[in-house]
Amino acid sequence: MTAAIRTPARAVRIALLGNPNTGKSTLFNRLTGLRQHIANYPGITVEKKVGAMELGGRKIELVDLPGTYSLAAASPDERVVMDSLGGRAGNASPDLIVCVVDATNIKRNLLLVSEAAELDIPMVVVLNQWDAAKRNGLRIDTTLLADRLGVPVVTTVAKRGDGLDDLKKAIVHSLGEPRHIPRILWPEFVDEARDIVLNGLAQCGVEATGPEALRMIFDTDSAFADRAGHKDRLPGILKAAREKIREHGMNPASVEPVLHYRHLEALLDGVISGDGMVARTRDSVDALLLNRFWGTLIFFGVMYVVFQSLYAWAGPMMDLIAAGTAWVQSLISPLLEGTPMIQSLISDGIIAGVGGVLVFLPQILLLFFFIALLEDTGYLARAAFLMDKLFGWCGLNGKSFVPLLSGFACAIPGVMAARTLEDPKARITTILMTPFMSCSARLPVYVLLIGAFVEPTHGPIVAGWTLFLMHFVGAAVAMPLAWIFNRCVMKIKTQPFILEMPDYRVPTLRNVVIRMWERGREFVIRAGTVILAFSVIIWALLYFPRSEEVAGQARASFIAAHQSEPGLADALEDPESPLSKKLDHRIEGAYIEQSYLGRFGKFAQPVFDPAGFDWKITVGVLSSFPAREVIIATMGIIYNLGADVDEESDDLRKILANEKWRDGPRAGQPVYTLPVVFALMVFFALCMQCGATVAVIARELSWSWAVGSFVTMTALAWGAAVVVYQIGSRL
Amino acid sequence: MNKTLGEIHHDRALEIVAISSNCARAGRLAALGFLPGSRVRVSRIAPLGDPISIEMAGQEISVRRAEADLIEVKEVA
Numbered sequence: 001m002t003a004a005i006r007t008p009a010r011a012v013r014i015a016l017l018g019n020p021n022t023g024k025s026t027l028f029n030r031l032t033g034l035r036q037h038i039a040n041y042p043g044i045t046v047e048k049k050v051g052a053m054e055l056g057g058r059k060i061e062l063v064d065l066p067g068t069y070s071l072a073a074a075s076p077d078e079r080v081v082m083d084s085l086g087g088r089a090g091n092a093s094p095d096l097i098v099c100v101v102d103a104t105n106i107k108r109n110l111l112l113v114s115e116a117a118e119l120d121i122p123m124v125v126v127l128n129q130w131d132a133a134k135r136n137g138l139r140i141d142t143t144l145l146a147d148r149l150g151v152p153v154v155t156t157v158a159k160r161g162d163g164l165d166d167l168k169k170a171i172v173h174s175l176g177e178p179r180h181i182p183r184i185l186w187p188e189f190v191d192e193a194r195d196i197v198l199n200g201l202a203q204c205g206v207e208a209t210g211p212e213a214l215r216m217i218f219d220t221d222s223a224f225a226d227r228a229g230h231k232d233r234l235p236g237i238l239k240a241a242r243e244k245i246r247e248h249g250m251n252p253a254s255v256e257p258v259l260h261y262r263h264l265e266a267l268l269d270g271v272i273s274g275d276g277m278v279a280r281t282r283d284s285v286d287a288l289l290l291n292r293f294w295g296t297l298i299f300f301g302v303m304y305v306v307f308q309s310l311y312a313w314a315g316p317m318m319d320l321i322a323a324g325t326a327w328v329q330s331l332i333s334p335l336l337e338g339t340p341m342i343q344s345l346i347s348d349g350i351i352a353g354v355g356g357v358l359v360f361l362p363q364i365l366l367l368f369f370f371i372a373l374l375e376d377t378g379y380l381a382r383a384a385f386l387m388d389k390l391f392g393w394c395g396l397n398g399k400s401f402v403p404l405l406s407g408f409a410c411a412i413p414g415v416m417a418a419r420t421l422e423d424p425k426a427r428i429t430t431i432l433m434t435p436f437m438s439c440s441a442r443l444p445v446y447v448l449l450i451g452a453f454v455e456p457t458h459g460p461i462v463a464g465w466t467l468f469l470m471h472f473v474g475a476a477v478a479m480p481l482a483w484i485f486n487r488c489v490m491k492i493k494t495q496p497f498i499l500e501m502p503d504y505r506v507p508t509l510r511n512v513v514i515r516m517w518e519r520g521r522e523f524v525i526r527a528g529t530v531i532l533a534f535s536v537i538i539w540a541l542l543y544f545p546r547s548e549e550v551a552g553q554a555r556a557s558f559i560a561a562h563q564s565e566p567g568l569a570d571a572l573e574d575p576e577s578p579l580s581k582k583l584d585h586r587i588e589g590a591y592i593e594q595s596y597l598g599r600f601g602k603f604a605q606p607v608f609d610p611a612g613f614d615w616k617i618t619v620g621v622l623s624s625f626p627a628r629e630v631i632i633a634t635m636g637i638i639y640n641l642g643a644d645v646d647e648e649s650d651d652l653r654k655i656l657a658n659e660k661w662r663d664g665p666r667a668g669q670p671v672y673t674l675p676v677v678f679a680l681m682v683f684f685a686l687c688m689q690c691g692a693t694v695a696v697i698a699r700e701l702s703w704s705w706a707v708g709s710f711v712t713m714t715a716l717a718w719g720a721a722v723v724v725y726q727i728g729s730r731l
Numbered sequence: 732m733n734k735t736l737g738e739i740h741h742d743r744a745l746e747i748v749a750i751s752s753n754c755a756r757a758g759r760l761a762a763l764g765f766l767p768g769s770r771v772r773v774s775r776i777a778p779l780g781d782p783i784s785i786e787m788a789g790q791e792i793s794v795r796r797a798e799a800d801l802i803e804v805k806e807v808a
Contacts, residue, residue, distance in 0.1 A: 069763055104789070107764070108764050136789075219758060251753055251757075252753055254758060254761035256761075257762045286775065381793075388777060388782050388795070389779035495759075496794065498759060498793075498794055499782070500790065500792050501790075
């Protein structure tokens with residue numbers, strides 16, 4: 001066990017173990033500061049937070065295990081705590097466990113500790129939130145507790161940094177002189193049940209530890225049993241073991257907590273006294289915040305502020321980043337004048353790509369600022385409580401609200417915010433639903449099309465309502481989809497929605513800043529690189545092959561068409577003249593038509609024909625897959641107006657309104673009829689035209705989820721666009 | 732006259748009589764301390780009627796009624 005510590009070559013591994021809401025992560029931040037990074041545990045979607053610190057001249061690797069109430073595991077995601085402690089599944093067993101215990105709720109917190117004691121790893125127990133325990137009038141005899149547990153017991157207030165030195169001393173001391181918490185003495189029938197399983201597994205040729213065998217017995221739907229395989233024999237073995245427990249009048253599903261709590265009851269006898277006014281402040285604040293009327297009102301007020309910050313307050317910062325990107329482009333571009341290809345790659349591909357990554361940062365940082373505040377104060381749990389019923393029916397839960405709401409501003413921070421959901425199934429569903437919410441990048445498309453085609457014929461009121469309702473197309477499709485998805489696709493077992501209402505606490509700036517920094521860095525490093533790659537790839541598809549011939553032909557046809565204009569030659573000499581600009585736009589248009597993406601658009605047009613899209617719309621749609629807002633600029637280029645148009649552009653609206661089919665069965669008819677316009681808007685509402693979202697989902701879940709959701713949304717968008725067009729054009 | 736915790740609509744002093752299921756969800760509730768003999772009360776109900784918030788030994792835990800139905804309770808004076 002402890003021999004490994006003496007080999008000085010590797011860092012000492014210490015794991016932080018504890019229930020949710022114990023201040024475990026705050027303690028982790030205190031101990032490691034910014035020397036931490038986030039990885040993923042192999043094969044699952046749980047994040048692994050690892051930090052470095054140095055104690056007594058030793059390098060220490062600190063792992064912040066996911067907060068959990070017990071070692072029971074129904075899903076691979078939950079198995080991670082036990083696997084980390086037991087040195088399974090690519091994890092190395094820790095040399096020491098620091099058990100973080102909420103001092104206001106010692107007995108329940110010690111259940112996990114008592115379970116972990118089975119693994120025979122040295123421990124130190126931290127009674128955190130010591131100030132709250134004292135405030136609540138609890139008197140805890142730590143000397144007696146340390147005596148009973150047989151390991152060092154330290155009191156801390158992690159958010160203020162109190163007791164950290166004691167903790168460090170205790171860690172150093174325990175590394176030199178490891179101490180263990182005495183294991184629970186199982187009654188004979190539990191030992192017998194364990195032996196039944198161990199023997200059974202041995203006959204199947206499966207190797208398992210005693211603690212793992214116990215987990216298989218205690219956890220109905222055990223993820224350890226799932227891993228052991230032998231689906232033909234193992235259920236019979238487990239049934240026999242559970243029967244042994246039932247024979248003694250115990251329910252196998254609750255026998256473990258019952259026995260542990262009995263054990264803890266004896267252990268804690270005389271340790272804690274003076275329990276009293278625990279919940280008084282919490283109660284009176286909850287009376288307001290969870291009130292049917294006031295609570296709901298305050299909830300919407302808080303959410304309004306969060307949403308407003310993403311939707312409006314982030315705007316100036318995002319504009320600043322966009323302006324900065326343009327400034328850098330204007331700075332670098334002239335230096336590369338001689339090599340147009342490199343110039344375009346650096347300027348339109350790389351710099352624009354980096355700008356396209358950084359532009360998400362303000363929203364991510366703002367959202368995580370608010371999430372840290374909401375979580376640390378304890379309000380997030382209340383918000384989830386208030387809203388749970390709205391989401392429960394389709395497999396989401398109350399905590400889905402913040403990610404989904406954020407999705408109306410931008411899916412990127414929304415997807416990342418889904419980390420606040422502990423239940424893996426609800427988290428995955430929430431992540432997959434978030435891109436359906438009508439993000440602000442869809443708005444320009446709606447504004448352009450509604451402004452050009454709905455407002456002139458139907459007036460501003462209908463236009464306003466159309467715009468409003470378009471925002472809910474995605475959500476209206478997503479919720480039933482989530483319901484189907486949860487019943488038919490998701491194979492992960494449902495977890496009960498259990499929400500601990502923590503005491504209200506004052507958040508600390510330090511924690512909030514670390515959270516923001518951690519998420520921002522995560523996004524830029526992990527997702528940013530992928531987004532940048534997308535940006536360069538799509539640049540190349542729109543740029544190549546750039547033959548001089550195309551420009552020559554465009555120029556010749558332009559000059560032929562403008563023969564009659566007086567002073568044509570002079571105007572073309574001056575690059576700033578309106579005619580020159582027009583010619584440039586015409587050449588850009590010709591280039592995009594001849595680019596790989598343009599050719600593909602023409603080639604793929606028949607696919608979009610049932611939705612009424614011509615090749616220009618198809619190219620616009622295809623080019624906006626990396627980022628949907630690009631469609632406006634692409635439309636500008638395709639219709640020879642240049643890339644600088646925006647959704648309010650009258651020129652663009654006029655051109656769209658006058659655009660006619662050149663050939664085919666609809667020759668001479670306008671391209672943009674109302675059915676086409678709505679088909680296009682519905683397509684944008686449902687399609688995941690956002691490389692950044694794909695990259696973030698891949699980062700948060702996996703590439704197969706990311707690709708799956710991309711394909712599903714694209715297919716859904718196409719199908720819905722076809723239905724809208726086909727029905728609309730028959731009305 | 733025992734009821735399940737999910738059937739409770741008022742704030743009464745209650746005692747858990749049994750965990751009437753051996754499913755995984757029952758195991759989780761037990762780990763949180765929902766065990767026979769524990770004193771509980773339904774301290775709050777969400778605006779839409781579900782979930783409910785349960786106070787037990789100074790801690791407050793909210794669960795959906797569907798889960799609370801796994802817990803059998805009786806009223807105590």
